[in-house]
Amino acid sequence: MTTTSASRREITFVVNGQPETVRVYPMERLLDVLRQNLKLTGTKEGCGEGECGACSVFIDGVLALSCLIPVAQAEGATITTIEGVVADPRFRALPEAFLEGGAAQCGICTPGMIMAAVHLLEKNPQPAMNEIREGLAGNLCRCTGYLQIMEAVAESARRSASA
C-alpha cells in the first residue's frame, strides 16, 4: 500500500516478546510492517480483504487480521506472529500434526490456520469437529479440502491431552 504524504512516525510495540520500534505511516497495514520492516514473513497475504485469514496474528491475545489493522491501532500492543507461536514449546504438537497429517500443501494458509487453531485450543482444549469448523471459519484453504486440517487440529488436541 502506498501512503502519499502523511508523515512517518515512530511506533513501538512488542512482537514475539521483543520490543520493536518502527518508522511508519500510521495507516500502513500491520501485515506490511511485520513482513517488510520486521522481516517476519511467516504471516501471509492471501486476499488482503479480510476473507482468507492467512494474515492472522494475535494482538493483545486476540486473534485478528493484520491486513485490516492500521499499524497505528497496534501502537503499544503485544503482538504474536506465527514465528512466535512455533518457537513456543506449548504449541509444538500443532505444527507437527499439520506436517504429519498432510494438512499443508502449498502452505500459504498454514500459518493462519495454526494461529486460528491455537486460539481455538486455548479456549477449548478438546473441541468437537463442528467447533473446529467454526473456529477455522475465517480461514480459507485452496489446496487441502480442509479435512486434513481439521483432523490435524483434532490430532493435536488428542496428543496434548495424553501428554
Next chain:
Amino acid sequence: MEAFEYARPASSREAVKMLASGNAEVLAGGSDLLQRMKDSVSTPGRLVSLRDARDLRGIEYSPAKGLRIGAMVTLEELAAQPDAHRHYRAVAQAAEKAASPQIRHVGTVGGNLCQRPRCWYYRNGFGLLAMQDGNSLIPNGENQYHAILGNSGPAYFVSPSNLAPALIAFDAKVRLLSASGSREIPLADLYVTPHSESDSEFSLKPGEIVAEVLVPPSEGSSAFYEVRQKANFDWPLATAAVALRMNGHTVKSARVVMGQVAPVPWRSPEAEQALAGKTIGADVADNAGKAAVEKATPLSRNAYKVTLARVAVKRAVLRAGVMEVA
C-alpha cells in the same frame, strides 16, 4: 492513499472536538475503513481513532433499564455477553454469526452499525448510487446482490449490517455525541435512503458519532436468521430479525426487520400484522414470510432474493416461536 492526519484521543469528548472541523472520519476497529482507504474509495483528511476512548466501552444490563452497549464493544464481546443471549437472543445471534472470528475480535458495534455498503459499484469507485448521465447503472447492471425493497431509486445498494435489524427489532435507540452536545434517536432513524450522490445513508450530522446503543427491557423471545451461500463466514444474502411479545401461546405483537434487502434495515408491518394474535406454527410463519415480501420489486438479476428473504423471515419466526414454547 491520500494524505491525512491521525489522532488517538483519550475520551469521546476529546474525539468529537477533533471531528468538529475538516474532512475528518472516525476510526474504530478499522476493518471496513482501512479497506476503503486503501482502495481510495474514502479519502479522509483526518482520522480520529476511538481506540483509547474508554468511556465508549462496556456492556451493562439491568432489568429496569435494559441493555447499554458502548460503541467500541467488539462483536465478539457482544456475542459472549450472557444477558444479551438471555434477553436479546436475536442480537446475540446476529453478532455471533457476523463475519469471522478474526473480524469479530476487532470489529466494533459502532463500526458495524456505521459500516458503508458492500455494493461493488460503490467499492469500485462508481459512487454509492453509481450514477452515469443522470441514471444509475444498477437497475440494468450487475444487481444480483442489490435491493428488492425500497428500491424505487436512485439508491439500490443494501444496508450491510447484521446488528441493525436485530437491534431495531427491540426498538433500540442510539445516543449520538458531537462537539455541540448529545442526543438520542431511535436506531431506525439513523438510516436514511439517499436521493442524490451528495446525500449520506446516515442521519448523523457532520462530526457526530454513535456513543452507545440503548436497548429497552424485553420479555419476549426473538431470533435472527441469515441466508448465506456457505454455512460459515459469508456475507448474508438476506437476514431477518423477529421479536415476539407473547400472551400465553398467542403473539401479542411482533417486530420483523430484514437486512440485506433494502438501502435501510427494512421493517415489515405486513409480516408483523400476519403474526399478531396468532399461535406460531409452520403456516403462520410461512404467511409472515409471504407478507414480508409482498411488496418486493426485484431488479433484473435478483428475483431469487425475494425467495431468500421470505425464507429468512419464516425461519426467524419459527426459531423465535420455538424458544417461547421451550
